[in-house]
Amino acid sequence: MPLDPLLLDVLACPAPDRAPLRYDEEAQTLTCTSCGRVYEVRDGLPILLLDEVK
Ligand SMILES: [Zn+2]
Numbered sequence: 021m022p023l024d025p026l027l028l029d030v031l032a033c034p035a036p037d038r039a040p041l042r043y044d045e046e047a048q049t050l051t052c053t054s055c056g057r058v059y060e061v062r063d064g065l066p067i068l069l070l071d072e073v074k
Pocket of ligand 1 (some may be wrong): 033034035037038039041052053054055057
């Protein structure tokens with residue numbers, strides 16, 4: 021399930037940088053444009069938890 025583009029607009033990194041995220045549709049991940057953390061997208065829902073970061 022693809023991530024809603026409108027949702028992507030309002031999403032920000034949960035780390036203190038609060039930077040915008042880049043969506044990788046193929047990998048179903050969100051990558052922070054500032055700190056480079058990668059967040060999973062599961063069933064169209066981004067998992068923006070710092071303790072879930074690989
Ligand atoms: Zn970040």
